[in-house]
Amino acid sequence: MKKNGYFMVSVKPDGTYITVTEPDEGAKGVTADEIAFFLDSRRFEDFNKDDVRAGIRRISENNCFKISSTAMNSSAAFCIYSIDNDKMNVTAVMYPPVGTGSEMTCEEVIGDLTAKGIIYGVNEDTIKEVIRNKAYNTPFVAAKGDEPVQGKDAEIEYLFNTHNIAKPKVKEDGTVDYHELDLITSVKAEQVVAKIIPVDKGIPGRNVMGVEIPPNRVNKKNFKFTRNAYISEDGLSLISKVNGHITLEGDKILISDIYDVPVDVDNTTGDIEYEGNVIVHGNVRAGFTLKASGDITIMGVVEGANVDAGGNLTVNRGIQGMNKAQIHAGGDIVSKFVENATIVCGGNIETDSLLHSSSSAGGKITVNGKNGLLVGGTARAGQLVTAKQIGNTMGTATNVYVGVDPSLRKRVNELSELIKKAVADKEKLGQVVAVLRKKMETEGKLEPERQEMLQKSMKNIILIEQSVKQMTEEYNNGRESLVEDNNARIKITGSIYQGVKLSFGNMVLFIKDKNDYCQYVKEGADIVRLPL
Numbered sequence: 001m002k003k004n005g006y007f008m009v010s011v012k013p014d015g016t017y018i019t020v021t022e023p024d025e026g027a028k029g030v031t032a033d034e035i036a037f038f039l040d041s042r043r044f045e046d047f048n049k050d051d052v053r054a055g056i057r058r059i060s061e062n063n064c065f066k067i068s069s070t071a072m073n074s075s076a077a078f079c080i081y082s083i084d085n086d087k088m089n090v091t092a093v094m095y096p097p098v099g100t101g102s103e104m105t106c107e108e109v110i111g112d113l114t115a116k117g118i119i120y121g122v123n124e125d126t127i128k129e130v131i132r133n134k135a136y137n138t139p140f141v142a143a144k145g146d147e148p149v150q151g152k153d154a155e156i157e158y159l160f161n162t163h164n165i166a167k168p169k170v171k172e173d174g175t176v177d178y179h180e181l182d183l184i185t186s187v188k189a190e191q192v193v194a195k196i197i198p199v200d201k202g203i204p205g206r207n208v209m210g211v212e213i214p215p216n217r218v219n220k221k222n223f224k225f226t227r228n229a230y231i232s233e234d235g236l237s238l239i240s241k242v243n244g245h246i247t248l249e250g251d252k253i254l255i256s257d258i259y260d261v262p263v264d265v266d267n268t269t270g271d272i273e274y275e276g277n278v279i280v281h282g283n284v285r286a287g288f289t290l291k292a293s294g295d296i297t298i299m300g301v302v303e304g305a306n307v308d309a310g311g312n313l314t315v316n317r318g319i320q321g322m323n324k325a326q327i328h329a330g331g332d333i334v335s336k337f338v339e340n341a342t343i344v345c346g347g348n349i350e351t352d353s354l355l356h357s358s359s360s361a362g363g364k365i366t367v368n369g370k371n372g373l374l375v376g377g378t379a380r381a382g383q384l385v386t387a388k389q390i391g392n393t394m395g396t397a398t399n400v401y402v403g404v405d406p407s408l409r410k411r412v413n414e415l416s417e418l419i420k421k422a423v424a425d426k427e428k429l430g431q432v433v434a435v436l437r438k439k440m441e442t443e444g445k446l447e448p449e450r451q452e453m454l455q456k457s458m459k460n461i462i463l464i465e466q467s468v469k470q471m472t473e474e475y476n477n478g479r480e481s482l483v484e485d486n487n488a489r490i491k492i493t494g495s496i497y498q499g500v501k502l503s504f505g506n507m508v509l510f511i512k513d514k515n516d517y518c519q520y521v522k523e524g525a526d527i528v529r530l531p532l
Contacts, residue, residue, distance in 0.1 A: 005029040006136030046070040074099030090143040151202030154221035243275035388494035395499030403488035
């Protein structure tokens with residue numbers, strides 16, 4: 001602690017004297033006003049302030065000067081205390097004793113503070129140091145309160161992208177890709193989408209009078225959300241109930257398993273891939289992809305686009321495929337019309353006309369609208385094909401297959417090819433292993449690179465064997481399931497024309513003449529025509 005300059009009052013036979021002690025370097029020196037204030041506080045009136053000022057001015061010549069011919073009464077050292085308005089700090093200044101007066105003790109200072117109601121934060125160590133060093137005329141903090149530690153409002157941490165802005169990607173060649181715009185923030189069922197960081201209430205303070213000072217009030221936060229979400233038991237996490245997408249509107253979290261597209265699927269939306277159901281109020285333009293794990297409903301037209309629904313697909317105004325459209329659905333496909341497209345579904349296909357397309361349904365194909373035209377291309381169904389008109393007067397080649405689930409037949413054929421390729425790959429690896437083993441037997445060892453190749457080849461052989469075993473099992477089960485539906489049939493509620501080929505499994509019938517209001521079924525080894 002740096003000590004300010006201080007003064008001592010001494011009484012001699014001829015009067016009262018002031019002795020001044022210089023301050024520590026950088027500290028404050030004694031002023032005439034301080035000496036005058038001290039003398040007044042001790043009720044000593046027999047002095048002249050001008051004499052004090054004159055004495056201070058001569059301090060460099062003599063640090064002791066006379067201020068009065070009257071002897072000042074002896075008095076003990078004392079402190080003057082100053083309490084801040086907020087009662088958080090008490091500053092004290094200790095003045096020296098006069099004459100034979102006693103020095104102050106720590107207990108006396110603490111007693112003074114207690115008498116003033118100061119009971120908290122007393123700096124006893126500081127007081128002892130001031131008294132020990134006789135740091136007169138030097139302000140010190142005798143007591144200090146504790147400021148409250150301010151808390152923090154609760155916060156919500158959003159665990160998803162809250163700012164979806166369409167940003168086309170620029171390719172390396174400088175062209176712009178409008179397909180991947182990242183407009184959808186997907187969410188999975190049971191995914192935590194937001195967390196509350198709880199309030200920090202803070203810590204109360206206390207002033208020197210012992211009064212508690214509370215921290216500022218803090219605000220709690222609550223999740224604002226619509227349906228399809230729930231709050232965890234501890235109230236701190238918001239969890240999605242569904243697969244879908246998530247957005248933030250203001251401070252409200254919106255989770256939906258239905259993605260509503262108010263415009264066309266085109267450059268403004270980019271390709272769409274969504275976990276849930278999708279409704280498109282416009283069209284799906286050529287070259288773009290729309291994929292959903294659930295149902296897809298399209299109010300407009302599908303052009304030469306890729307559409308893949310895990311559930312059902314409904315196209316209100318039809319499919320104009322431009323010989324490019326690839327349409328898939330795990331369930332049913334219902335469309336106003338289908339033209340120049342490839343459509344495949346696990347359920348049924350229902351449309352007003354099916355023109356020059358490749359269509360495949362695990363269940364039924366029904367072309368029975370106002371026109372009911374099935375003309376050109378290929379139609380495959382596991383159970384039934386119904387149409388008003390199959391083929392036309394021009395003899396347009398039209399192929400109709402029934403009796404076997406086309407998707408299962410396709411998968412069996414794929415497995416057959418995959419098994420052949422895997423067996424060929426295994427043979428090639430076996431040749432590599434044989435060559436490397438022979439080399440090792442001849443030379444006693446292999447270079448590190450060839451040793452690594454040998455180990456890798458042997459590992460791949462094992463993996464291929466496991467894969468072939470699994471594929472063969474699936475292939476055999478599929479073959480056993482490829483049993484024709486004996487009730488499969490083709491119904492014509494209008495006319496069927498020359499140029500149409502009907503297939504029931506491996507049996508084929510070519511239509512050579514126009515026939516009306518009939519149906520075709522398999523009876524024994526023949527395909528026969530029956531009335532409706």
